[in-house]
Amino acid sequence: MPAVVIVGAQWGDEGKGKATDLLGSRVDYVVKFNGGNNAGHTVVIGDEKYALHLLPSGILSPGCVPVIGNGVVIDLDVLFQEIDGLNARGIDTSQLLVSANAHVIADYNRTLDKVNERFLGSRKIGTTGRGIGPTYADKMNRLGIRIQDLFDEKILRAKVEGALDLKNQILTKIYNRRAVSADEIVETLLGHVERLRPMVADTTLVLEQALKADKTVLLEAGQATLLDVDHGTYPFVTSSSATTGGACTGSGIPPTRVTRVIGIVKAYATRVGEGPFPTELFDEDGERLRTNGGEFGTTTGRPRRCGWYDAPVARYAARINGVTDFVLTKLDVLTGWDQIPVCVAYDVDGERVDEMPMTQTGFHHAKPIYEYFPGWHEDISAAREFSDLPANAQAYVRAVEAISGARISTVGVGPDREQTIVLHDLL
Numbered sequence: 001m002p003a004v005v006i007v008g009a010q011w012g013d014e015g016k017g018k019a020t021d022l023l024g025s026r027v028d029y030v031v032k033f034n035g036g037n038n039a040g041h042t043v044v045i046g047d048e049k050y051a052l053h054l055l056p057s058g059i060l061s062p063g064c065v066p067v068i069g070n071g072v073v074i075d076l077d078v079l080f081q082e083i084d085g086l087n088a089r090g091i092d093t094s095q096l097l098v099s100a101n102a103h104v105i106a107d108y109n110r111t112l113d114k115v116n117e118r119f120l121g122s123r124k125i126g127t128t129g130r131g132i133g134p135t136y137a138d139k140m141n142r143l144g145i146r147i148q149d150l151f152d153e154k155i156l157r158a159k160v161e162g163a164l165d166l167k168n169q170i171l172t173k174i175y176n177r178r179a180v181s182a183d184e185i186v187e188t189l190l191g192h193v194e195r196l197r198p199m200v201a202d203t204t205l206v207l208e209q210a211l212k213a214d215k216t217v218l219l220e221a222g223q224a225t226l227l228d229v230d231h232g233t234y235p236f237v238t239s240s241s242a243t244t245g246g247a248c249t250g251s252g253i254p255p256t257r258v259t260r261v262i263g264i265v266k267a268y269a270t271r272v273g274e275g276p277f278p279t280e281l282f283d284e285d286g287e288r289l290r291t292n293g294g295e296f297g298t299t300t301g302r303p304r305r306c307g308w309y310d311a312p313v314a315r316y317a318a319r320i321n322g323v324t325d326f327v328l329t330k331l332d333v334l335t336g337w338d339q340i341p342v343c344v345a346y347d348v349d350g351e352r353v354d355e356m357p358m359t360q361t362g363f364h365h366a367k368p369i370y371e372y373f374p375g376w377h378e379d380i381s382a383a384r385e386f387s388d389l390p391a392n393a394q395a396y397v398r399a400v401e402a403i404s405g406a407r408i409s410t411v412g413v414g415p416d417r418e419q420t421i422v423l424h425d426l427l
Helices: 016-024 076-088 107-123 132-140 147-151 153-174 182-190 193-199 203-212 244-251 284-293 311-321 360-365 391-402
Strands: 003-008 029-032 041-045 048-052 065-068 097-099 217-220 258-266 269-271 305-307 325-329 339-348 351-353 367-374 407-412 420-422
Touching: 003 016, 003 244, 003 311, 016 041, 016 217, 016 258, 016 325, 016 407, 029 203, 065 203, 097 193, 097 203, 107 132, 107 153, 107 182, 147 153, 147 193, 153 182, 203 217, 203 244, 217 244, 244 258, 258 311, 284 305, 311 339, 325 391, 339 391, 367 391, 391 407
Parallel strands: 003 217, 003 258, 029 065, 029 217, 065 097, 258 325, 325 407
Antiparallel strands: 041 048, 269 305, 339 351, 339 367, 407 420
């Protein structure tokens, strides 16, 4: 049976949580394979709204096993707060599995994340300050602490002391902060051990056995393609691999198992943090998109930068990820415009460029070239079939599909699980 990947095809916040939730009742495992609590998914089920930050969206689907893969970095305080919050609302979290190889966010990395951003000043990246980047840096520098290390106090202490040999020098001599006590860090981490122990597993083995037993595994990305550390708008990116390739390394599932890649795109575009954004709007249209779309971060509450749909970005994401199907979300937010611009190419220093520029400089200088499509004023939130949409809304979807690099299989017309139009089955 297949492994299916869901990735963001823009700068994040496209509605991946809703897409995962829609498929949750039809899959056996949902795996979060990258990132940490630096991004969130919002899922609306009936009158209930759930904001997930670290847990896979599949945790809301009874019978589906949620998995935090080896590619994730975990703030254990956040993990247990999130579990407690769901339990208090009657959600069963007992099936959660956590990879023994996932890395742990230690308190000193949260501190370093915040002071690093302040030190950068105007050159800041726009991180969430939650220690994600420094923890991934520790992983690459082989200074990281893994979940499995918490079960051997001797190894844990040696790793913490090794990491602090350098970090305390930086904190005290560069940033004039107090040194961090290794004893405090070890004691805090060991305090989670007993609650954590039943959740921890060799998740790569679990998932391989599931696939051999004809189970369906859904791999859920955090962040998005344009925030990927390799393929995004570097350096204004996250610290992990948010693409299909990252799904394989972050879960331990080989690429030969992946049979479908679902890219999530908004009917417009948003971005948080710093970095280039060619279609960004600074006028009433931008504010209207932000207000109508509720464009404020699930995790941070930060207002999102808003702009029109960017087809070269969608084509780039389709190419990088091997997208087989797009889910177009938030079409309802575009209701009320007489005409809707779509970026079809860029003007880069007087030259038309039809694909994303190769260089950071080129993308920074890119000005959108728009085509304009007739808008609609009818409320589409109750549409459940494509034919229920106004003719202009149907034409907009088909036009976007034709220039985005893959078919549009699902259209979202509201935040609720039921506010969805299915054109092609995603599984």
